[in-house]
Amino acid sequence: MRLKIYSSKTLLFFCISLLFTTITCSQNSYYFNFNTNNGLPSAQCYHTYEDSKGYLWFTTDRGISKYDGNTFYSYLVEDGLANLVNFKFYPDPLKKDAFWVNGFDGSFSYWNGEKFSPFTFNLDLLKLKSKGSWFQIFNIKKNTIYFFEVFAKNKTQCPEIYYKINTTTGKIDSYTFTKDTEVGKNLSSEVLYTLKNCGNETRTSNFLIHSLFDQKGNYWELTREGAFFYEKGDTLISPTTYFKNIPISSLYEDSKGSYWFTSLNNGVFYVPSLVVKKINLHEFSDSFCNLIKNYNDALILSFNEQGKSIIISPEGKIFKIDLYKEDNDTQISKKLNLITTDLEDVLPYSYNQFRITKKHLLVKRGSSFLVNEYLSGKQISSKQYDIKTTNFLKDTHGKLWIGAIDGLYSLTITDSLQLVKEPFLDTEIPIRVNDITQSSEGFWIATLSRGLYFKKETSYNLYQIPSLRNQSIQSLCQENDTTLWIGTNKGLHKVKYNYTNEKPKIKSSEIFTIDDGLPSNFINDMILWNDKLYIATDKGVGYFNPSELIKNAREPKLVIDKIFINGKEVEYKLSYNKLTFNENTITINFTGIIHHKPVHPNYFFRYKVNDSDWNYTNSSSINFNTLPHGIYKISVQCQNNSGNWSVPKTVQFIIPPHFTRHWLFITTLLFIIGFTTIKLIRWRIHIIKKRAKQNIAFKEAQLAVLRNQMNPHFVFNSLNTLQDYIFEGNAIGANDYITSFSSLMRKSLEFSKLESITLQEEIAFIKNYLSLEQQRFQGKFRFEIHQSSSIEGSILIPPLLVQPLVENAIKHAFKKNRSEEGMIEVNYKPLNQDTILIEIVDNGDGFQYKKPPHTSNTHTSLGIEIIQERIRLINEKKGVTIAHLKYLVKSKGTHIQLILPKY
Template sequence: MNYKKLHITIYFVLIWSFSFAQQFLNYSTKDGLPSNHVYTIVQDAKGFMWFLTDKGMARYNGKTFKTFTTKNGLPINDVWDALPTPDGKVWYLSKTPKLGYIQNDTVVSFSNQAKNQIINPIYSSQVGDSVYPTEPHKIFSLQNNKWVALLNSTYKTQSNERITIKHGLVSSIVLNRSGQLKLYNKQEQKINTITTTGIYGTTGTRGQLNDSLFFWTNQKSYFILNLNTHHLKHVDLKQAIGLNTVDNLRVNVVDNQVQVSGSGFVAKLNQDLEIVDPYFFPKNIDAHFGFIDKLNTIWLATFNNGIYKLPYVKQKAKYHLLNHKIQSFNCIDSSLVVGVYQKGFYKFKDGIFHELISDNDYVYGASHLKLNNINFYAFRNTLIKEKKGKKTIVKVDDLQSNDLLANEVGRKFVCHNHKIYSNFSFGINRINASSLKIEKEFKQRGVNDLISFKNRLLIATNNGLKEVVNDTLKPVIFSNIVFDKPILNIKLVDNNKLLINTDGFGAYLSDLKIIQPLALTDYLIVEDAFIADNIIWLATNTGVLKFKKVKDNYQYEKRFTVSDGLPTNHIKRLYVDQNNLILGTNNGIAILPKNQKNVPQLLDVYIANATYNSKAINQKKSAFKYSKNNSINITVDNIDFSDNNTNLTYQFKLQPSQKQWVSSNTNVFNFNNLQPDDYVFYVKSGSIKKQLKFTILPLWWQLLWVKILLTLLSITIIILSVWKLSKKSQEKKNNKLIQDKKLSEIQLKALRSQMNPHFVFNSLSAIQYYINNNQIEASEAYLVKFSKLIRQFFELSKETDISLKEEVGLITNYLDIEKLRFKDKFDYQINISETIKVNQVNLPTMLLQPIVENAINHGIFNKVEKGKVTININEAKNHAIKIEIIDDGVGFVNTIKKTNRKIKSSNVLHDRLRFLNKSGQWNVTYSVKALHPNHEDKGNVSTFLISKNN
């Protein structure tokens, strides 16, 4: 055997031994596989894993299996191979008259054009999205939804075999007994001849891998022909990987890289189509086919135990002492010494754990004492002392004093002040360094660890940190907090600081003056720690945590979990060398590269199910009619092959209802009472983002144009209603004004009709007076003037207003009559301003007559001397007319007070003024005052301010 073969053999043996101990995950019918009889494994374009079994096809997303059988549309359940294409289809191959594919959970089948004839596609080819099922003598192509056998099909004679090829230049390959491989084009012209051996007449598989590669296999080798370069690659398995024969040898393409696999191994091929880094199946796994997926996870198919999975991170890991509980890790003589439950102690050297002390007793730990250069290996019932490589068993009874109860000598031993101290179940022992006899026992329940630090002996207990002071156990007092947490172990960080690890309360750093928590370790169970090169490694119940020193603080850097290759997240013991993490668990030891990068196992996020009121929303845009209290339910899933893929966090939003991303730990999203609109549901995790579009169509009354029309109609109705109400209100106001105006006119007319008899009565009384006194001439003169005044009054009483000239004429006639009646007892004078045009200025009819009448009858009539009435008419501001009626009588205001009666004409005047102002045509104010307030005969001044509204 040459050097290459020897190297391969040694490599194979080492890999086999390592692989045997590696931890696989096994999936079987108990996990959801339809059968434990698995033919082969493929991965589709999206990243789903597919397992082909005798009871159907199973699709796996890293969490759940979805099975496709005849119930879902498969023509047969016994499916032994599949070809995934870039367009997302998975073409199933089996002996049946129908073949087809699965896409988006839908099974599609196509029948053989030769009715009811079974297709036996034991050799099949794939070029891009096209699949060509191939029998030993036929190749089928899908045409018009039927499988059609090609005219230039595969055939075999006694001397040669022709294979149809789907290629731009090469249309067929002919093999003959002499070992010649001839290439022909579409015109049946020979392109090239290649001489080879081992292809013709051997059993195995063959097929076209893509548009440029065609392969053949047998039990001893594989051949791959490059259709572009016409280069034929022949690889002998014995020379390549040291295997003489391999059953079920197959070649396939995964993620644009060629793989080869059969019973015993799986490997990728390099650019030269040679095997690199083969993975050999463990002997205890009877696998016949291996598959390396896009994330370099290895999947193994068996005929009786289902599927085995080995993630890439665990391929680099090594496992030792499997199924054994690891009790302790200790550094003795610069080497790692491991205590194993009921096995004894093992020493780690050159990557192998060598048995150091074998004992089926309960193991505690190993301790090295610098004081006398002794190593102690402690068991429950035995203590082994080692000095200069010589091991002796120390009798426990010989070490105990007579006054002590029987107890363990110790579990861990430390030197302090030239004495040896050890912990046991119920306290601390102080041991003489020379004789090793127990000198004193310090009783304390729940002691877990002890350490000598700054000339102080510190004890880790279930009730905080204690120390030995003057042969007494006392609690350590910190200046910042009271610390009474259960301590599992204490580690030396440096000369000034300790790391204190607790059971369920995290890790703490302390200089024994103050104690502070280590960031991000709250409520962790810290089982062990390793400190070197300014790095703290913690073994916890959630994995291994790494902290790096930055200046004076330790900052969190990374957490190692099962996704990084840990056999479990609960790590009991921890040791770190130059390259590896060595981890102790309840099921053995795992060794991982400490600088290994975590490979994300999340391949895709997808919408598994979406419904609107229980109606499916497909991946294309869907439209649904609006319904009240509608419900949208969306289930999101992922393709994630990590060991703990249940804690994935999603971010989502439903536009246009939601503008901001919302985080969620659930994969089910519900939306209710959505209004008609175009919606887009977005979901993402990490860098993967997906969306789903759907539309809720409005009902007829929810359409935009209907809403606009209804809005306009409503506005119109409102406007018309308001207009009608306003109009009606205005009409009421107008009617009221008209009625008030008519009422005012009626009242004015009534007042004028009231004044006419009053004036007539006064005048007739005067005439009667003259007649009774036989003053015929006076009565005749009076009567003439009276008749003239009556005629004038009747003519003007029909008018609501008269000119100032006419009013002055009327008053003049009236005063003349009253002067006759009073026998010239008074004089009168009317003064009109020259600026007033008496013909153009109007006044309300007979407005002045009642005041003049009061001035004569109530003012001058009661005066002894002769009186006088003066009427002044002047122009006032704002085109108003000021009229003053002045008499020098006794004053009719005083007369009213003395007689205690009202003047009827005055009441009539006030009513008339009120109605005149109310009519809106006039503004009339009236006032009266005494002419001479300090004289007995005061007289009166009555003043009108009259203006007419335009």
């Protein structure tokens, strides 16, 4: 929260117009005040400490508070403090971010980096101390605390003795104290100064609370009436007073060079820089100042909100005037010792008037401007231009340049006024010109949305300024021919450049914000006056010596606070954390430390996962739900009001895949599946082969059976023939027949056991059979057997398939009462490379294998049926239909074709 600072001299302003006062302008630095409204447990504070993470700690009479730049966190007795009231911090030299504090009752408390705990031997300390006193630590060594007794009624009294206590055993030893006593090398400058100057008279008449030298060598006296500052090398005669009439209890200079003041009744004051001063003007101190300009060495400040202006004379006198009064010019000119004899001496007291020539005055009025012409102090003409202007610049050649909301204009004052719109950024969208300033080589032009341009003659060049966070520029100020100051709504930029080929070349740029002591980041206007740069902001007017304003490396710090996995807090490390596959809901809590609450409108945090784009947020935690397996590197940053990003903090972890997705599991599974598949295929092939073998064996068995069936069939017919010989009494014929029959039967028995026989064996068997049958049926038929010359006799064919067909021809083709001699031909021909064609042709009465439908004849040729079954089994065994039996229709006789495979 921003509070007004009371200056060393009271400023009195009359609230009515035309009244003025001549007081000296009081000066103080800008600061921020933190109290109970901001989260401090109490406005009574005693000491400040900064740990390595960037957290600031404050002791109060109601506990200890930790501050991250945005929120105060309080620690009380129930959080481990030995006493609610504590005074000073003493860092532990052996452990990072650990410290001791001394309590009002004489006790000590210890912060180990994570929590507070009372000192183990506090009861021994309480027995040692006197009434109305406490112990102040002044040095800490390994396992030893050095301390002395402080009395509440006389804090400046020098101690006569000091003590040391062993933090392990609790043993307490006492020693006589002298100024020359050597108690260690770990004394802070603050404690060492107190010991060396204990009991000395102060340099002020105020009630001294503390004195010290800061890191820059400046001397401070902290009193009940404020803080007195003596700059290094000063004679200590005329100090600068800060926080007048406020009891300041301690001063701490942080790692960035900023100052923290604790007070006994107003909380904590944060001063980013002592370089930037503010002008205390009571009701104008924090008001919106929209314009600053100078005239005759006087400074004119225009405050748009109140409709008032402030004049500061070269002697430091301040005058408040009303913009709407007509006679202010004369009265203020007289007070500034100016003689108003003609128009040349009229003071343009407000932002709406601008001197053009001795006779011409430009007056800004509403949405347009006027050019008034005077003669002998009297207005003789006026010309109005309907151009919405923003600023004016009179160059070294007398030409007037006008920045407007729709571009840039030039106005030449001659006998007639010539207004010309410059061809600047000739686009369809009007470009607002917010400010113009002249350099030795041309003009710098600030635009609202297009950034910074440099104009030289008729050329315009756009410049990219590294520190600019957007292209909206409010104001410009040329410090010298190599330095340009740029005011924006997000800070003040210092640009260094030089000229190359008569054109500026940017060398460097840096941004200054409230983190560097500015009253605000919104810079409306600025001007160099008396070697100081004055800036008009929406929070009052500040000024500084441009050479003293040094950019501090105020990078914020980010701390990873907690990590939750599946809703449970876990210990973590910043390097890779190996999780399980189902630990995939991650929450990360973090804190950005910037020393005071961010005020810029941008996001405060950003994070990214691996190499993805940054995600911006104002939340101090990020949550990832059901993350897929993978390697994760989550980087988090925070930024301060200057736009500086902290060093990234990263959390790295690995979420392994479910074991079913692990390459080893998948490889093993694929191996098992492949192995099992191969096994199943092999098993199936084995089964198929086994079944095929079984089937083949079965078929062969069936064939064997069928082949064997041929023997009894043939035997039956032969016995019938032998019976006829016996009935006829032909013993010799029966004997010859029995001899031929027995020879044929031996061959039949041999062939019935074989799957195949040679063609020669087949033909010989058929020839023997036909000869035997010819003997049986004498004079009934004759036969011929033909073998094609293109077929070899060594080929293999199935046995005993032709004999039943020849037998049927003999039995059914030639009747007993037939007069014509029968004829049977058996022809063996090659059909193709895999089959052989066997034809059985007779000239008999014919034979129908298939019975006509609806016939009463029930006789069926058993031999033909056996042949058909054998052909079917042969085809099944081969897996293809290759064997056939065909009866060709003829007008006389029978023609049978038997196609058999070659084995």
